Amino acid sequence: MNKLFERATYGNVKLKNHIAIAPMGMKTDIDGFVSERNIEFYRRVAEGGAGLIMVGCAMCTQEFEGRPTWAMDNFFQVAGFGQLVDSCHAYGAKVITQLTVGLGRVAYADRLETAPYGPSENPLRANPSVSTRPFTVEQIQRVVKAYGNAAFMLKKAGVDGIEMHAYGGYLFDQFLTSAWNRRTDEYGGNLRGRMRFLLECLHEVRKTCGPDFSVTAKVTVDHRIPKPGYRTIEEGIELCKILEEEGIDGLHLDTGCYERYYCQIPSVYEPKGMELDVIRAVRAAVHVPLMGQGKLNDPAVAEAVLTEGALDVIALGHQMLADPDWPTKVKEGRVKEINHCIGCNECMYLAIAGKHRPCAVNPLSGHELEYPIVPAVKTRRLLVVGGGPAGLTAAMLAHSRGIDVTLWERHDYLGGNLAAAGAPSFKTDVRVFLDNLIYRFGKSGVKAVLNKTATKEDILAEGVDDVILATGSDSIMIRLPRAEGSKVGVLTGNEAMLRKEPVTGDVVVIGGGLVGCETALHLDGMRSVGKVTIIEALDCVLKTVKHFGSNDHSLRDLMAASGVETVCSGKVTGISENGVTYEKDGQVYEVPCSTVVMAVGYRSNSALEDEIWSGINNVRLVGDAVAPRKVIDAVHEAFHAARVLK
Ligand SMILES: Cc1cc2nc3c(=O)[nH]c(=O)nc-3n(C[C@H](O)[C@H](O)[C@H](O)COP(=O)(O)O)c2cc1C
Ligand code: SF4
Known part of the structure; x- marks a missing residue:
């Protein structure tokens, strides 16, 4: 792993290696200040060896929507951010803080239904009965000023740069995207017009922080939505070129948005290096340093991406929650000791539900101070x-x-x-x-x-x-009436997954929950298996599964692209001589199969x-x-x- 640990440059910032923690918004305490918990989380990541700490987004003003995280809108924030920066600098890591103008239509809707602002009137994702209020030009100007002021305070706190939060369908990106920006004034229209707000903020930061302060931007170069109005890679490249012309110091590339969430917040089902196609396309078109992410947590993949020159900095999001020591373990050749992220997205699911963001496989993540591990006091x-x-x-x-x-x-x-x-x-x-x-x-x-x-x-x-x-x-195995002489084999979901001999022929999976769908997909991918049919008693598959939207969306798309057939509202009645019988709408049907897999729970x-x-x-x-x-x-x-x- 030579390249990963060579010195690097991102924006104007010199780094001790090519590894960053991707920006991940954190909950603050109720006062909105940088908490001890926040500081310790980032300090721990710096201790683990990352060269660059990308601090999750801070708001520049709360005038137009409530803050989802810190609000960098008052001078007293400088002290907390300063402490955070110092605790990371102590390990030789550099710190870039992401700065946002807001979330707009994807803001967390409060129960009082206060509408946030946006480029145009757009229904909120969380509550479509409420729509964003279009900003007036005068209001936009106030946000631009607030943005420059927030960057100035972050600079005072000692950060090495800021990253403009211009990706993922958040407020900046809503201005950039014609599906959400239908303005007819100078802040809408063609790409340059839609970029005006972002560029004015960039230039305002140059005014408040000077030309040498590093300003980079996280941008979505492809929304991965094949519909008019969303960003295609062609427009994404154009966007990057304009930002380069306008003096951006580095670009942090991303894909997806809430409407294609798993392309933005990957789940267990996404492949490694899922964003590399667009990263390579942008690399061929611009010269500024590039950062990218998207399941780059396999050290060999990360090393290859750097060697190929596609990226200058490898950002790791989820993986740094699961194991902040990833850089050190990779450097020391202890790759097998990495606590690998399982892609469950409980970090997102529970954070959105209001909790301090947890990690399923690392209970200490974000709770480094609260849960000290101390020697046992008694011999036991x-x-x-x-x-x-x-x-x-x-x-x-x-x-x-x-x-x-x-x-x-x-x-x-x-x-x-x-x-x-x-x-x-x-x-x-x-x-x-x-x-x-x-x-x-x-x-x-x-x-x-x-x-x-x-x-x-x-x-x-x-x-x-x-x-x-x-x-x-x-x-759980349910007892079903079985026809005498039936040749149909019966397995549990676990047995179907683990057995050494391949499952053969057509298969019926009873139960369309998470295990049923994953088992069906797994079997569908086996050469020895013919047709796979799920029979689900409820009116749709995955109905009662409680997991994060990315995981759900991705699994449903995998199902749709597979050959798995689903029968919903079907009640299995028995195992026949050559298949499974079920009842639906008062009629009895038979699905021929050689194996039945029970996925009806544990x-x-x-x-x-x-x-x-x-x-x-x-x-x-x-x-x-x-x-x-x-x-x-x-x-x-x-x-x-x-x-x-x-
Ligand atoms: C809990 C969590 C919070 C996130 N918050 C932010 C954020 O505030 N700003 C941002 O740009 N990206 C945010 N992201 C996205 C990550 O920066 C990153 O783009 C994404 O997780 C994909 O990278 P990965 O595959 O290495 O996790 C967040 C991701 C997670 C898991
Ligand atoms: S909660 Fe799950 S997805 Fe999130 S970082 Fe931890 S293991 Fe990965």
């Missing part, structure tokens, strides 16, 4: 039952605190249900996460016993102080809790054993159970 012995993500997390953390830990796993492999979840080719992130977790577990020194089914007697005989039950959940393995409760000092049930849920629940519950052991 812990038994962890279950070797899925919860069990592995609890065991490793407790062991690192000096606790004597043994882990039992009933299977001959570790990973629990995640082994099946990571099996499809389109879920590499989960597989890499699990492989690396198991690798780190192997190195940790925790005693592990495989093929060990825990019983009450065995657990009590261990004489341990604490037991963490991370016993997971098992696939049942928790929690019985041991009651059995051992009175015999053990401290029993904790965590993860799917409590209720079948998400990776974030398993990892966080296990982490905290192991963290608070005295």
Whole structure:
């Protein structure tokens, strides 16, 4: 990994390496100031070795919409930003803060339905009954002044530059895009007209901060929406060229917008380097330094992109939440130790729901100060039952605190249900996460016993102080009437994912939830499998799945592009001689198949809790054993159970 760790330049800023944390907006505390939590998050990333800290967006004014994050609109913010900058500079990292004029039509709609402003009247994404109010020219001028003033204060705080938040369908981009900007004055019309607001802000920053202060811009060069009015790569290149002519110091390229969210906020289903096609096209057309992102967290891919010259800086978003030590681990050749992002987007899902942004696989992300890991005060012995993500997390953390830990796993492999979840080719992130977790577990020194089914007697005989039950959940099998002599095989979703012999012939998947759809897609991609049909009892697939919009949109698009057929509002009635029968609208149908896959949910393995409760000092049930849920629940519950052991 030679290139990644050579010195680099972005804008006017000299960097110790080519690695940046991509800007990610953070929640502030209620006073709107840069909090200790914010500072510690960025300090930790700098400590992990990133050369450039791109601080998530700050607002320049709250006059036209409420702040989603910090508002750089008063001089008292300088102190907090200054502290943030100093704590990153201490590690030799440079700091660029993203500065926004607002979110416009994608602003979080408040319950009072206060309309934010935009270039034209556009319905809000979050509440289409409310529309943005078009800015007057005089109001635009006030924002331009506020922008220059905010940049000036950031410069006072010591940042090395600002990045204009001109991407992703946010307010600047709404001005840039004819689908949202239908103005007939000088701020609308052709591309130059639509860019006027952005360019006036750029020039205002030059006035307030001087010609040497680095001003770069994050721009969407392709909205990836094949409809008139949205940006195509041709217009994106034109936009970049104009910004270059107007003196921008560097360009941070992106794709997508809320209407094609997974092209902007990738999910587990997106491939590595998903934005490289447009990055290469822009590289061929402009000369300023370029930054890019979009699942560049495979070190070999990142290195190749730099070697090819497509980018000058590799920005990592999600991955830096999952593991801020990515740069150091890559530099030291410890790639297998990386805590790999699983693309679940709980970071977005829960942040939008109002929480401090979490990371499913790194409970410390954003909570570095609140959850100190300290040595255990007593000598104690812990038994962890279950070797899925919860069990592995609890065991490793407790062991690192000096606790004597043994882990039992009933299977001959570790990973629990995640082994099946990571099996499809389109879920590499989960597989890499699990492989690396198991690798780190192997190195940790925790005693592990495989093929060990825990019983009450065995657990009590261990004489341990604490037991963490991370016993997971098992696939539910429903009993269906079966025709005599039927040749149809029956598998659970997990079995279909993990079995060594290929599934052959046509397949019916019962259940169109997350597992059902992913299993169907996985099977659809197998050469040995013919037609795959999902039969779902509800009126559409994925109806009750609660995950982030990018993941949902991406999975639905994968389904639409696949050969998987779906039957909704269908109630499976039995397994016939050569297929599956179901009832719909009072009629009975048959789908021929050689295999039926049951994807109808999971049942928790929690019985041991009651059995051992009175015999053990401290029993904790965590993860799917409590209720079948998400990776974030398993990892966080296990982490905290192991963290608070005295
Ligand atoms: C929690 C979260 C918050 C984000 N907030 C911002 C933001 O404030 N400004 C921005 O330009 N991009 C934001 N992004 C997008 C990232 O900068 C980046 O473009 C995107 O995550 C793709 O890069 P990745 O594949 O390395 O994660 C955010 C992403 C995440 C996951
Ligand atoms: S919450 Fe999920 S998607 Fe977000 S950074 Fe963590 S692992 Fe990645």
